[in-house]
Amino acid sequence: MSTAVFPAESPTTAAPAAAATRGHVEITNVRKSFGGTEVLKGVSLTVPPGGVAVIVGPSGSGKSTLLRTINHLEKVDGGYITIDGQLVGYQVRGNKLHELREKDILKQRTDIGMVFQNFNLFPHLTALENVTEAPVVALHRNKAEARKRGLELLDRVGLKGRADAYPRQLSGGQQQRVAIARALALDPKILLFDEPTSALDPELVNEVLDVIRELATSGTTLIIVTHEMGFARDVADTVVFMDQGQIVEQGSPQEIFANPREPRTRSFFSKVIEPAFNI
Template structure:
């Protein structure tokens, strides 16, 4: 990898993104650049568009207008004749391997063990041989504190353990960007900390992280930047010390007052 490639690894550029469901416009012209290695926390009320925004980054949601690129490469589309055309599914999946995602409800394969859940994507995409994928998965499970759970099925694991397996699975393709969609919202309160600890460790490693979360204290601790979304637009963004401590916009202040009680 050249120095230039290294410098742009994980650069996310979102330009004028619009997304509607029927007559309801969920995203209304989002512009956001996320630097390589930056940790961005996305906050906002329910229905604000924050999860939809996250899912447009890896084309789990298509867009109506605008563009999303990772390191300058369009995700989900190609430009022909000045217009975006959706790629074929195989090419979408290939480009999507650059972007890991961790869902709030884990989305593990119930019929596969923890180890098999982590090895499935590297083997299916041809990125690794079965033996190499097995070795990588064991290392990733150890990294999230679950080496001893490799042969257990999701039903045998707690919610926090399942989410940590999901994080190991997201890491298995060595993505440039990892997206977290409310990663602790489905967990019992006593299990939240173990998942946040793993994300906290990832934040130190230089991977670009985009985290939709309602954990204000966690966002204050790990994020380089907080983005507050409401009504499908970015209302305010900046370092946690500004947005969470001394927000400039009345809507941000109102939201934080409700959340923090």
């Protein structure tokens, strides 16, 4: 495969050495365009190991695109991303970034779990088989060990009793919890959540959010795109407000929800947060 080449600031000087703890994310001046539309306009964000960053903002602000660049589902047009000091999707040759081979990108993705809006489960596999497929195929783990770990993870998300059910036999909330267990099965350094409750009926939302709340206390680095403002307030270390491809403001939940500095942030929250919402 021919490699795409992107000019960028040299990560050999800006990126940290291999981190002592897992899941240190550095996003540096990332830019991304689709056709003539610039979707990300030089976004920079640091999430420390074990941190929980929640990204909020209006539709079309670049939230999901930013999330997809972190595991290289979207190639960046400028800037770079590192996890524990290692470039994501690229290597440095000279003063430019060259895209890795597909097999090396896939290997990197085993460290980056992602939970999508629409579950993306294999319909012909049971819940347990969905969870154990990647560890066996990608990491070549023993099937018996993968099964044991898979049952533990299904139990963790409250679904051990549904291990043999197929996705069509599960509710949307149950399918999303299987998807979370599947993401955890590779023991990733970070977990990415792209609007994990947006495809769910309202009464099923809390069962998924409760699982993510538990994960937020587990020490795994989480980066979450969501429109659930109360949830963001509860779980985040850092709330990031994006608009028009840029980070407008970031800070603690208290700072962002109760006392935002930027007029655009205040305007957005005045429309999406109920008057009774309290910090």
